Amino acid sequence: MSVPEPFGARLRRAMDERGPLCVGIDPHASLLTDWGLNDDIAGLERFSRTVVEALADRVAVLKPQSAFFERFGSRGVAVLEKSVEEARAAGALVVMDAKRGDIGSTMAAYAEAFLSKGAPLFSDALTVSPYLGYGSLKPAVDLARESGAGLFVLALTSNPEGREVQHAVRAEETGGRNVGATVLAHLAAENAGEAPLGSFGAVVGATLGDLSSYDLEINGPLLAPGIGAQGATPADLPGVFGAAVRQVVPNVSRGVLRHGPDVAALRASAERFAAEIGAAVTAA
Structure with a gap:
């Protein structure tokens, strides 16, 4: 039985290429409206298909937010399954943004839903919450290793409410x-000895300013929301992430999606952000 190539290695290659x-x-319902679509299954399907068509063959990562599909019930989940399948077939890595977190057999079931090879929602990586204790994530960590998938663990998030925890x-x-x-220290331990990049990353907001008091060099990726609509810019990345900036996966959602439904406009926006990010990382 062949050992799957780890997510970290696949992500590093995608980021480099x-x-x-x-x-x-x-x-979002408001985005569907802005695109001239109804807030229904047909609108959801059109929206998702358009984003995948526009971007899956050119960006490193697509990150569907599961909640916006789940709100339509089983038919919405079916659209999500198709979007994941088509995005991965076109060459993008898919990070499922579901932020699952539980204990024992329940955490294992969440892991099977998103990280088990052959599962309808199998994704390259999954966002998870460690706030029932980092050890509660062990079923997801173990299955991710087995299937060649990865995790992005909430560590320092961009929402102001996160500070209290x-x-x-x-x-x-x-x-x-x-x-x-x-949390960052636990992830560094998970990634120890992995090359070229570990598969267990952290979610760290790009809006948080100077994070030099934290050891962000966890030998794993740093998923960085907050660029665009939340106020951070690509030029901010070196100041926030310092020496770890080459491991950052900057996430942009509304900043790109507001240019739909025109495929060419979506592509042009993504290309602009990619160029600005590349320039900022190269100059760091």
Whole structure:
């Protein structure tokens, strides 16, 4: 039985060949309206198909937000399955943004849904929440290793509410390390010895400013939301991520998607962001 190529290796190659840009597939009701589509299954299907057609053969990563498909029930999930299949067939890596987090057999079932080879929603990587304790993610970590998939673990997120958990310092910790830094340390341990890049990444907001007090060099990717509509720019990346900037996967959603439904306009927007990101990383 052949061992699957790890997600980290596949991601590093895609980033080197296509640039590191990740574009979200986020069919908000308001975006469907802006595209002249109805907020229904037909609109959802048209939106998703258009984004995949425009971008899957040229960007490194597409990141569908599962919630915007789930709200339509089983028919929405069917559209999500098709979008994942078609995006991967066109060469994009798919990060499923589902932010799952639970314990024991329930966490194992979530992992099977998204990380098990042959599952209808099998994705190259999955976003997960460690806030039931990092060890609760073990079923997902184990299955990701087995299937050649990856995880992006919430560490230092861009939403202001995240600070009350992620910046909290455990009483028994020495040296003042907070919860977000503890998550990063766990990921560094998961990725130890992996080359060219580990498969277990962190979600770290691009809007957070100078993060030099954190050890972001986890030998794994850093998924960085916040560019575009949330206010961060590609030029901000070196100042936020420092020496780890080459491992950053900058995520842009509305900044690209607002140019739809025109395929050429979507492509042009993604190309502009990719060029700006490439220039910022090269200059760092």
